[in-house]
Amino acid sequence: MTMTQLTRTIIVDADALIALFNKDDGLAARSLDLLDRLTAEGASLVHPATTIVEAVTTLQRRFSNASAAGELVRLVQQADLTVEPIDAGVLAEAMTLFNPYGSKQNTLFDAVVAVVARRVDADAIFSFDGWYEKQGFRLVSQLYAEQAA
Numbered sequence: 001m002t003m004t005q006l007t008r009t010i011i012v013d014a015d016a017l018i019a020l021f022n023k024d025d026g027l028a029a030r031s032l033d034l035l036d037r038l039t040a041e042g043a044s045l046v047h048p049a050t051t052i053v054e055a056v057t058t059l060q061r062r063f064s065n066a067s068a069a070g071e072l073v074r075l076v077q078q079a080d081l082t083v084e085p086i087d088a089g090v091l092a093e094a095m096t097l098f099n100p101y102g103s104k105q106n107t108l109f110d111a112v113v114a115v116v117a118r119r120v121d122a123d124a125i126f127s128f129d130g131w132y133e134k135q136g137f138r139l140v141s142q143l144y145a146e147q148a149a
Contacts, residue, residue, distance in 0.1 A: 008043040011117040013127030014054040021068040048084045048116045054109045090115050106131045
């Protein structure tokens, strides 16, 4: 990326955030590598409020990792992360994307991420969930695959 290009806006999904805070996660190394690349280019990382809630809850409940959950909470409290508030309009729009009869892997949380990505005209979503591609979004990993090609 050259100095004349604008900073990329990246929406962070819970799967990537969880992998960044849980070293035992299968996506941890890949997530850290992508975060390093995004940081090096000065990308703007936007975290929907629901992503924070989902990640903290998953770290605490599913992984019993209170330390990681607490670290994420601390970053939010110190305003070290850009958090995008979720209002009733975002929620209503997300509900039009959400299919309660579809895959259990594609949740209302994912639909909120997609709506926020659309609203801020994000360059990509930091996630490993192929559902976003089906919605017309690029994943961060695709940004770097395109650069290498």
